[in-house]
Amino acid sequence: MAKKDKYAHLRVEEGVLKHGLPYRALGTGEEPLVVLRWFTDHHTNPEGWEKSVELSQLAPFGEHFRVYAVNRAPGMAPGTTMADIAAQHAEALTEKFGGPVHVVGPSSGGSLALQLAADHPQVVKKLALSMAGYTMGEAARKAQVAYAEAAVAGKRAFHHTAGISFKNPATAAVLKPLMWLVDPFVRPKEAADMAAFVAAEAGFDVRDRLPGIQVPTLVVSGGKDPACPPEICRVTADEMPDARLITYPEAGHTGTFTDKRFAPDVLEFFGVRARASA
Template sequence: MRIRDLEVREGTLANGLPYYALGDGTPLVVLRWFTPAHTNPTGVARGVELRVLAPLARHFRLYAVGRAPGMVLGTTMADIAAWHAEALRAEFDGPVDVMGLSSGGSVALQMAADHPDVVRALVVAGAAHRLTPRVRLLQRRYTEAVAAGRRGLQHQAVTAVASPTGQALAGALLWLLDPLARPDDPRDMLAFARAEDGFDLTGRLADLVAPILVIGGERDLDYPVELFRETAEGARDGRLITYPGLGHLGAFRSRRFAGDVAAFLAGTGPGEAPRPIP
């Protein structure tokens, strides 16, 4: 399915959560990754997101959902999960399939643990039951720099590129692009980063009662494979798929990604069945 063929409908769910919907089929709520602004993405950011979602739109009616604007410091991940759960209860007649991408995976996991009645099945891609110190540090550097009026996008280079040379080049490019990607009001992303900083379900993995598929790249610099495995093993009904040679962003762009998600949510194993968890 080509991006230009997609019919997109935009709106706002309860509690002010911005979303757009596309595709046909059973509903799949997608909680998007970390974003500078708590609005539906536009321009290049919209294109990047749609390239990940378009293959899934062959199988599902997708609801790409962001965080609510006006988030204040002191908001917790439990607060954010509760707002999402209330919105899904208001929008759908019963439990719905949910997929969280990166930071959206943190929200999805918190919601599945706190509000199991709203999640039928869960896919978490590029996320785990807690952040690593590396992710906390990078998000803190980025959000605090932008909130203070300084360039901060270059701090994201080490997430996207593995080699030191590539990181230096990407960092220089992102430093130049920073003014174009800076939100009008950085307080939303700063509040969310502080909330995610405290996210940790280490002692609550057994509360994840919905079937869950964890997907990650074996070369993810933000989340080691061991952390993906801990999340899948700790849940009551967890599976793990890792993509060899791919990093954090590469996992979402894998040609296997949409098919693996669709097969799991249909109740069957992906084309290459996930390894059983010992």
């Protein structure tokens, strides 16, 4: 018996926006919602278990919007800046939708989303940031750079992210050797693209521009997030004129976006009351 596709009703499709930005769309709503993907080691639409995780995370939004999960363009040139990437996205989203859209930016996607709101506010209707703020946490910056450098050199790299992947330092210390061992099975598909984006995000810092960003913004922080510490999120919300902060005290980095409260909180911010089953 064929396995039933539980996301069939969400009409999943894939495509490419201007500048080669790959996207996966899903959802029963008419209004678009753009999710700028978190850190990925490839500039393609995720497949396999990564696709399944993405669909499950975005399904609650797909019950109300037509969701477009967008990645950075493949073939990213060395020296590309976050402003360059934001400019590409501004052109692509304007061509696709013709007007401002709601944007969700988790983790690295949040860095890009905030740069987009700063440089091209006409593209963003409302912005929801998760695990992200005006800059990266220093631990995340160092970990991503070390990961990228090792991966490009063909060395084991996965273990460099242990310290920012787990909210408990003891857990990170225990699992770091295991991550070193499994590295050959999770190598980046295209390390050069990932490394170019890592360099762009390493230089990302828009704190001095926060007072001028007028886009209504929700900042969702994890109280135990080692990659984007709560202080960065608090400053981001405090220094923007139309922003508010929600903190999940026990959440780590990825746990912020996957928290059961996240989708309802963001949907409410976008003016939608989530269904009880969401």
